[in-house]
Amino acid sequence: MAAQSNLRRTAAEDALAEFLEKWTGILGKRLRSTSRTTRTLATLSLAMSIILGAEGSRRWWKKRRHEHEQGRKLVRTNSWLHNKDGSRTIYVPYKDGTSKVVINTTKPLTFEAHRRLFLNPPRVSGLGDGTVPSAQTKPGLNLAFLHQFLSLMSIMIPRWSSKEAGLLLSHGVFLMLRTYLSLVVARLDGELVRDLVAGQGKAFLWGIVKWCGLGTFASYTNAMIKFLESKVSIAFRTRLTRYIHDIYLNENLNYYKLSNLDGGVGQGADQFITQDLTLFCASAANLYSSLGKPFVDICVFSFQLYRSLGPLAWIGLMSNYFLTASILRKLSPPFGKLKAVEGRKEGDFRSLHARLIANAEEVAFYGGAEMEKTFLNKEYKSLKSWMEGIYMLKIRYNILEDFILKYSWSAYGYLLASLPVFLPAWGGVGGAAEMAEGGEKGGRERNRMKSFITNKRLMLSLADAGGRMMYSIKDLAELAGYTSRVYTLISTLHRVHANAYYLRSGQSELYSLSDVQGTIQKGFDGVRFEQVPVVAPGLWPQGGEELLESLSMIVRRGEHLLISGPNGVGKSAISRILAGLWPVYRGLVSRPKSIGEDGIMFLPQRPYLSPGTLRDQVIYPDGHVDMREKRKSENDLQKILEAARLGYLPDREGGWDTRKEWKDVLSGGEKQRMQFARLLYHEPQYAIIDEGTSAVSSDVEGLLYETCKERGITLITISTRASLKKYHTYNLQLGVGDDADSWEFERIGTEREKMQVEKEVQDLRERLAQVDELKKRREEIEKELNAVWTEKGDLLDAPSYIGIDEAPVSSEESIEA
Numbered sequence: 001m002a003a004q005s006n007l008r009r010t011a012a013e014d015a016l017a018e019f020l021e022k023w024t025g026i027l028g029k030r031l032r033s034t035s036r037t038t039r040t041l042a043t044l045s046l047a048m049s050i051i052l053g054a055e056g057s058r059r060w061w062k063k064r065r066h067e068h069e070q071g072r073k074l075v076r077t078n079s080w081l082h083n084k085d086g087s088r089t090i091y092v093p094y095k096d097g098t099s100k101v102v103i104n105t106t107k108p109l110t111f112e113a114h115r116r117l118f119l120n121p122p123r124v125s126g127l128g129d130g131t132v133p134s135a136q137t138k139p140g141l142n143l144a145f146l147h148q149f150l151s152l153m154s155i156m157i158p159r160w161s162s163k164e165a166g167l168l169l170s171h172g173v174f175l176m177l178r179t180y181l182s183l184v185v186a187r188l189d190g191e192l193v194r195d196l197v198a199g200q201g202k203a204f205l206w207g208i209v210k211w212c213g214l215g216t217f218a219s220y221t222n223a224m225i226k227f228l229e230s231k232v233s234i235a236f237r238t239r240l241t242r243y244i245h246d247i248y249l250n251e252n253l254n255y256y257k258l259s260n261l262d263g264g265v266g267q268g269a270d271q272f273i274t275q276d277l278t279l280f281c282a283s284a285a286n287l288y289s290s291l292g293k294p295f296v297d298i299c300v301f302s303f304q305l306y307r308s309l310g311p312l313a314w315i316g317l318m319s320n321y322f323l324t325a326s327i328l329r330k331l332s333p334p335f336g337k338l339k340a341v342e343g344r345k346e347g348d349f350r351s352l353h354a355r356l357i358a359n360a361e362e363v364a365f366y367g368g369a370e371m372e373k374t375f376l377n378k379e380y381k382s383l384k385s386w387m388e389g390i391y392m393l394k395i396r397y398n399i400l401e402d403f404i405l406k407y408s409w410s411a412y413g414y415l416l417a418s419l420p421v422f423l424p425a426w427g428g429v430g431g432a433a434e435m436a437e438g439g440e441k442g443g444r445e446r447n448r449m450k451s452f453i454t455n456k457r458l459m460l461s462l463a464d465a466g467g468r469m470m471y472s473i474k475d476l477a478e479l480a481g482y483t484s485r486v487y488t489l490i491s492t493l494h495r496v497h498a499n500a501y502y503l504r505s506g507q508s509e510l511y512s513l514s515d516v517q518g519t520i521q522k523g524f525d526g527v528r529f530e531q532v533p534v535v536a537p538g539l540w541p542q543g544g545e546e547l548l549e550s551l552s553m554i555v556r557r558g559e560h561l562l563i564s565g566p567n568g569v570g571k572s573a574i575s576r577i578l579a580g581l582w583p584v585y586r587g588l589v590s591r592p593k594s595i596g597e598d599g600i601m602f603l604p605q606r607p608y609l610s611p612g613t614l615r616d617q618v619i620y621p622d623g624h625v626d627m628r629e630k631r632k633s634e635n636d637l638q639k640i641l642e643a644a645r646l647g648y649l650p651d652r653e654g655g656w657d658t659r660k661e662w663k664d665v666l667s668g669g670e671k672q673r674m675q676f677a678r679l680l681y682h683e684p685q686y687a688i689i690d691e692g693t694s695a696v697s698s699d700v701e702g703l704l705y706e707t708c709k710e711r712g713i714t715l716i717t718i719s720t721r722a723s724l725k726k727y728h729t730y731n732l733q734l735g736v737g738d739d740a741d742s743w744e745f746e747r748i749g750t751e752r753e754k755m756q757v758e759k760e761v762q763d764l765r766e767r768l769a770q771v772d773e774l775k776k777r778r779e780e781i782e783k784e785l786n787a788v789w790t791e792k793g794d795l796l797d798a799p800s801y802i803g804i805d806e807a808p809v810s811s812e813e814s815i816e817a
């Protein structure tokens, strides 16, 4: 054995040596025959390509490594990169490393171009009078649906050269391939049966081999169809989600205005963006295979059947389709509308849960579980009854659909397949064969069998395609429901974005969104209100409620203002108007241009803590990369935290990269101090602090105010606490007058104010004097009470039940305690 293997090895080695020798000989010969210059040039180019190739690979490898490290760092620090073209590069965790995603923002021009589709739908679509974008017509298979769907399509497939178009094309190719394979399978099926009946073993076996090969290819095609369908669905979703995010979260503050001013999509957009959008995209991607493929199938198979069964059968088939389609359409419940309402109810239920999670602590303190459960159960019950209603409607429809599509169609199919046998003159190719084959009896029957099997399979495929077309009436109706939801969201967002509110006939509210006449001037070095009514807006189309008739005041750099007054009088409303959250109905509002650095910063009443690291809490809304660009280091952040009296936080929480649910980790006062840390990080020129120190001790409060002033920040404080006056130059007192609807703006420390303070001090002194009198009186009473305990001038013993430890505590001791 060993000798044998040795022999084999030497033979193999010999063959290899011979091969090498031959080729070295050929190469050497060629080289010798070429000129010296060519050889030098060839050697040089070879050396160059090796060097360049190596350098290229080195650079590629280095870039990859750098990206890998950068990705990991950005994921760890919860940050992103700004690109020159305005796009952002983010990294998302993927498998063991990260994956790079570039997010391009939608251009403002695109939004403007789409406004026509979403705000001024053609009248023929019946979508309102061109001023109200939300779907007024019932979602269903109508022109409105067509318009809505095509409008959304223009977002999902922006160009013919886009990735989505490519995906759809490849999906279409695979669908066609599947149709072709079905045809081949039908033919092969017939042949197999024919060969089996004829007893031709060889042909039959060959048929089986072909069948298996075809099966493998068909399985691959089917898998690809499913894969591409999912890819199309996710590609559509990505496009729509990014588009919606771009119009929802931008400088126009649409995310606030959508639910606070417009109200066109109810409580919020979350259900629309998460669930409805997903269902819409899945349904739209499926439509292509549930409607497009059956359509192609029907065309191809009916042509084949026309050839083999003749015109009579074809006419019969087609009339059957039209009849079925019209019956089903007539009897089908309004699935679109039902789905749209179901989506809304799902959204309401979900938002109740989200609210409970957000306010879990408050509810727990009140022990409000029962109450919350009642709300949730009520909402769920409403959703449940609605869905049960839909299921009931579906039972009737499914019975009808199944009976028509499965059983009556097969009976009809058998009838049609028998045409070539019983009516050969009308039976197409099959009938012609029947008439021609008068001779051999067995051969005729075998061929009958073959064409019957082929036709039956074709008919089955056709019935399947037709059935799917009919089923897709229901799918289409459901798609209409999702389309209407998504279209409503996007058109409402466009309305908010373009501020497209128009006066309706019969509308006469004083402060309506369609009648906003005030101006907001950005770029002013200070804060100014000139005859501005402070109005709490109502949800469109309702008008707003006037809080102050007309406010005029000015704050210049270095002049700090305290806005004070009772609760609910409209103090925070002033900051909302200034930030652009609420409209300026009349008058002029002036403020610095930017929000944040070199501009104005707002610290809201409820401190907000973002998801992310401890560092993110201090630098919000900046990211880590922005912080580096501003040349700030963690040492600077530490100093800032110390100034905000939070210097201990990085040590306590385990470093700057710690991620926690900060809203639960930090105490009320810490949250407020964190807001001050943000202020010190951004160092804006002006800051509006809304009840920013209500949970902070008064000594720290003073320090925080002094630090901000030292850094040159002009402060506008909103507070009910008069003690804050000492840090401010002016005071805007709201809620003055008998009806509490007036205001006063005055310098702190004026003669009038001094007099007021003196009066207050006098009042206090008088009260103190009353306290002294009361004390004296109490001593007298106590003395009298003690006299009850004496007998003949001596003090009585204390009662026996009072032990030494339980001796009664005097009221004075108790007061001291």
Ligand SMILES: Nc1ncnc2c1ncn2[C@@H]1O[C@H](COP(=O)(O)OP(=O)(O)OP(=O)(O)O)[C@@H](O)[C@H]1O
Pocket (backbone or CB within 6 Å): 260, 536, 537, 538, 547, 566, 567, 568, 569, 570, 571, 572, 573, 574, 605, 720
């Ligand atoms: N998003 C809103 N939409 C409509 N009205 C609102 C909205 N937010 C507040 N309001 C109303 O505006 C009025 C003024 O509210 P604001 O928050 O300005 O009061 P405030 O003076 O700051 O009170 P507090 O001292 O309690 O903070 C209140 O009557 C309130 O009901």
